Structures are given as C-alpha cells and as structure tokens.
Amino acid sequence: MQLVNGRYAVVDLASGDVSEEGLPEDYALSGPKVLDRIDDILRGRDDAIAIGSGVLTASFIPAACAGFLRRLGDSPSAERICPLTGNLGVEMKLSGFDFIVLENAAEEPGYLWVRDGIAEFVPSPGMSERDSWGRTDAVRSEQGDRRIQVISTGPWADEALPTSQLVMNYWGGEDKNGFAAEFGRRNLLAAAFRGMGELELDDPEGHFASSNELQKAHISLLGRSSGLAAFSDAASGDALVQLRHRDVACFGCPFPCRTFYKTAEDPKTMKLENKEPGYLAYDIPAMDRMTALGLSSRDLISVMTKCARHGAEPVSVVDSIASRGSGVDVATVESLLESRGPASAVGRTLPGAFSASFADPESFVHCLSLGLCPRYWARVGFDLGPLSVAVERALGAACQL
Ligand code: SF4
Known part of the structure; x- marks a missing residue:
C-alpha cells in the first residue's frame, strides 16, 4: 500500500x-x-x-x-x-x-x-x-x-x-x-x-517535485518567519522577544510556530548549559491569556513550565485563580498545582488553539485527519x-x- x-x-x-x-x-x-x-x-x-x-x-x-x-x-x-x-x-x-x-x-x-x-x-x-x-x-x-x-x-x-x-x-x-x-x-x-x-510512494520524484511546488507557492502567503511571534501578538512583545533563543519546526514545516525561550541562561547563547534552560512555547491561548492577566514574560514561561510538568492545562489553571479574585502569579499557580485544584475546564474553543485555526471546525477535523498541521494550512x-x-x-x- x-x-x-x-x-x-x-x-x-x-x-x-x-x-x-x-x-x-x-x-x-x-x-x-x-x-x-x-x-x-x-x-x-x-x-x-x-x-x-x-x-x-x-x-x-x-x-x-x-x-x-x-x-x-x-x-x-x-x-x-x-x-x-x-x-x-x-x-x-x-x-x-x-x-x-x-x-x-x-x-x-x-x-x-x-x-x-x-x-x-x-x-x-x-x-x-x-x-x-x-x-x-x-x-x-x-x-x-x-x-x-x-x-x-x-x-x-x-x-x-x-x-x-x-x-x-x-x-x-x-x-x-x-x-x-x-x-x-x-x-x-x-x-x-x-x-x-x-x-x-507510487512516484517518489513526482510527489517530491509537486510537494516542492506547493511549498514555493506558500512562501508569499506565509509572510516573514519569526517563530511564535508570527502567530501570536503576545509573543511579539519586546520582553518575550528578548528571551527568544531559537525557533523549532515540526517535521516538514517550513514556517515554525514554536519558539524556545531561555530563562535560566543567556538566550543569545546557542549552547544549552543548564539542564532546564527554558521552555518550547506554541500554546497561543495560554500565552495570550497570561499576557492579558499581566504576567511578566519570565513568569509566563515559568507558569507554562510548571503546568506542563504537572500535566495541567494552563488556561484553566490561571482562569480558575483569576475567577476567585486572587492575583495570578507563580506562587498562586504553584499552590493550585500542588493542591490539584480546584480548577474548572475552560469548556470552549480558545482563540489561537489548534482547533480554532479555521473559522469552521469541520475544516480543522478535515485537515488534521489528513495528517496536515491545521495551524500551517489555515495560514496558507x-x-x-x-x-x-x-x-x-x-x-x-x-x-x-
Ligand atoms: S505551524 Fe504546525 S507544523 Fe509548523 S511548527 Fe507550528 S505546529 Fe508545527
């Protein structure tokens, strides 16, 4: 086959x-x-x-x-x-x-x-x-x-x-x-x-050539590549741009939406010295929500890291804290994560989420079920x-x- x-x-x-x-x-x-x-x-x-x-x-x-x-x-x-x-x-x-x-x-x-x-x-x-x-x-x-x-x-x-x-x-x-x-x-x-x-593949050379043609046609549609900042206003802010270490692409993607932010060492140094030097961010809803709540860029990366380690969804976590009228910072997030809640699931499609890449959810399912990244294909x-x-x-x- x-x-x-x-x-x-x-x-x-x-x-x-x-x-x-x-x-x-x-x-x-x-x-x-x-x-x-x-x-x-x-x-x-x-x-x-x-x-x-x-x-x-x-x-x-x-x-x-x-x-x-x-x-x-x-x-x-x-x-x-x-x-x-x-x-x-x-x-x-x-x-x-x-x-x-x-x-x-x-x-x-x-x-x-x-x-x-x-x-x-x-x-x-x-x-x-x-x-x-x-x-x-x-x-x-x-x-x-x-x-x-x-x-x-x-x-x-x-x-x-x-x-x-x-x-x-x-x-x-x-x-x-x-x-x-x-x-x-x-x-x-x-x-x-x-x-x-x-x-x-039936015709490997033909498939490769026509895939290349597709990619060339996408160049003018994609715009300037700047990692996550090309997809998220929150990531284009100066403070986060200062922490940008490198952009990372998925398999076969010419326009990465993932940016590794270094917080534990100099972001301009290519070498990774620290065992945990930072975080690879592509969670646009989480970035946007934490920026709107006023978290600093370093705290935002810290909260994303802590939520990932606990396996907790960050928008639900920070929204749950904010809904109680408490300030959202690294300490309140840590306390909620350690106590395992309570937190409420956001229960809606979040702007910037993969499922919100297209205006209609059917296109998201269609694109994904073919094996194509919805975020990339919605853009082109x-x-x-x-x-x-x-x-x-x-x-x-x-x-x-
Ligand atoms: S646009 Fe899609 S394929 Fe490209 S880096 Fe982002 S998630 Fe990966």
Whole structure:
C-alpha cells in the first residue's frame, strides 16, 4: 500500500493482549474518511480511544507532521480529536501501524510502547511518582533511546482531572479537550513511539517535485518567519522577544510556530548549559491569556513550565485563580498545582488553539485527519486542488480529499 502501513493494533490495557488487524486495500484512498473508519472500529469496542496518523502524515507535503488522538462521544467531532505535532505523528506512523486502538483500563500504571511493528503495554507503577518530564525521561532511559517520541501525562491526569493536559515531549499546547484525563482513567502514564519504517510512494520524484511546488507557492502567503511571534501578538512583545533563543519546526514545516525561550541562561547563547534552560512555547491561548492577566514574560514561561510538568492545562489553571479574585502569579499557580485544584475546564474553543485555526471546525477535523498541521494550512489556505496533484503522485490514484 502507498503512504500507509495497512494495519493497526488493538491493545487491551486490562489484559495486556495485543492483536493486529489488516486494513482494506483502498484505505489510503479514503483520505480524510479514514477518521470515519477509525470511529467505526472504536464503536465496536468498549470505551476505546485511538492514537492515529493521517494518510499524508510523513509525506513530503509541507507540514505533513500531524497525527491525532480520537475518542467517541456526544460532543462535536472537533472536540473529540486532539492534534499530535512535532515528530509524534510521523514517528507513530513509521512505527508500523496506521493507528493504535486502546481499550479498557490497566490494573496498574504503565505506558504504551510502540516500535518497529510491535505494540505493548509496559507496567511501570514507580513512574507514577514522577511528573510529566520525569515520565518522558524514564521511558527514554528504560528503552535506551533519546529520540523516542513520548506523549506523557502528569500528576493531574492521574486523578483524571478534566483540566489536565497531555504533554508532548515536555511541551504542551495541543490538548485542550481533556484527553489527558482519558489516559489517567486508563492508568496510562504515557504513550511512546519509535519507528524506522519506510513508506512506499507510487512516484517518489513526482510527489517530491509537486510537494516542492506547493511549498514555493506558500512562501508569499506565509509572510516573514519569526517563530511564535508570527502567530501570536503576545509573543511579539519586546520582553518575550528578548528571551527568544531559537525557533523549532515540526517535521516538514517550513514556517515554525514554536519558539524556545531561555530563562535560566543567556538566550543569545546557542549552547544549552543548564539542564532546564527554558521552555518550547506554541500554546497561543495560554500565552495570550497570561499576557492579558499581566504576567511578566519570565513568569509566563515559568507558569507554562510548571503546568506542563504537572500535566495541567494552563488556561484553566490561571482562569480558575483569576475567577476567585486572587492575583495570578507563580506562587498562586504553584499552590493550585500542588493542591490539584480546584480548577474548572475552560469548556470552549480558545482563540489561537489548534482547533480554532479555521473559522469552521469541520475544516480543522478535515485537515488534521489528513495528517496536515491545521495551524500551517489555515495560514496558507487549505486549497485541495493543488494538494491533490502531490497526493495523486504519492498514491498512484485519485484520492477523495
Ligand atoms: S505551524 Fe507550528 S505546529 Fe504546525 S507544523 Fe509548523 S511548527 Fe508545527
């Protein structure tokens, strides 16, 4: 099959049993409808969620980095899908599965470990004592590879708090709809991926050339690249610009929205001396909200770091403090994080969130289910015509985009 693995795994967290299933030959041609297929599979299983990739994930198409988490429920589709950015979606796909279905709950805490066509649940009760950064470090150390891509939870998710957030390789910004709580109530502390797989393409040169054409056409639409400041007014303020160390792109993205801010050492020095020199920020709603609440740039980075380590969603945290009439600062945030709340989930699509990239939620789901970053594609215009050429050259057949 072109561009996909043609199989998925089902992991029963309660028993540890893993089964593998093949996908039909026309799976890749389903384009965004792969999400319907995943939903159908979830529907047939008890209380299951999926971690998946799109048909275009890991292709040469610009910003084809995205994977996603998916659950069923009564809420709108856009609230039941959570993006995976960075290298997570790509690593997930190259691990040999198009998606992983997780069903039931584990009896003791542990993590999902997927690599090179093998998926398993690894019990690891001691890991519960660590925060999200410690959990990521523990998985990488235990499996002996620093490049493992890790979705982790922190202590907030262990109590299945709806205000918890998933942390992607130490950073947060994707999970605004409580997917971390889904992990927590399943005793799932992390999901880790590493893959050396290769994907077949019908016409690799043609696909590469037409993807390059797409990227060239995007240059004039993207504007000047300045990291997160190109996407967020809060990040363009002088104080944060002073802390900017470098911009970091996801797989295949020519216009990064992620900026690493250094607070523990000189931001102008490329070398990282300190073990924890700063934070990679791309959580636009959190940046905007904390700036509006008057936090200084250093405090803002400190709060983002603390929330990520605890696995707590920062907008919910600072809004909960502000709603009590208390001042929001590092100390009040720390106190709330340590006491695990109470905090209320914001319960709405936040301006600047990935799900708000497009004016209509359907386009967000459509773009993400293809494996494309919604933030990037909303900026360049989600024009399916030019995209279809690159896709057809990869698949060797027209695909319903
Ligand atoms: S726009 Fe940002 S989140 Fe999207 S692919 Fe580029 S760097 Fe990643």
